[in-house]
């Protein structure tokens with residue numbers, strides 16, 4: 001291969017490399033606002049479900065059927081977040097949030113107000129811990 005060809009080839013590679021690096025950088029900056037928008041939307045659903053759980057659990061006669069329904073909705077929301085999320089740092093806290101909700105669902109069979117209050121406290125701590133680490137709402 002003639003040196004002239006070689007330098008042309010090199011030039012060609014540099015062009016491809018910088019174009020793909022540019023494209024990669026571009027998608028990285030594009031997905032973050034989209035991911036945050038998705039998070040905000042589903043997080044506010046989860047927040048209203050959380051408020052409902054707090055209200056239901058503070059009643060003198062706890063309606064466990066309603067609690068179970070609300071918790072199921074909340075878990076569905078968390079699963080949607082987990083599926084759509086593109087921020088790798090958030091993956092493991094979302095998974096532990098979901099498994100916490102699953103434990104809570106199992107505990108509901110006991111119909112114990114103490115256990116429900118304790119589980120709700122733990123759940124809230126998980127919400128707050130993740131916000132402190134990754135967001136400031």
Ligand code: HEC
Pocket residue numbers: 036037039040041043044046047050090091093094097123124126127128130131134135136137
């Ligand atoms: C995996 C980490 C994580 C967990 C766990 C988590 N959140 Fe969030 N939440 C976020 C992030 C990140 C944002 C901010 C998104 C943004 O605006 O950039 C957010 C935003 C929010 C918002 C603000 C939405 C808005 O309209 O701006 C609310 C409300 C919220 N979360 C509620 C909750 C509740 C309730 C829980 C627990 C059931 C919870 N979150 C658990 C990461 C988490």
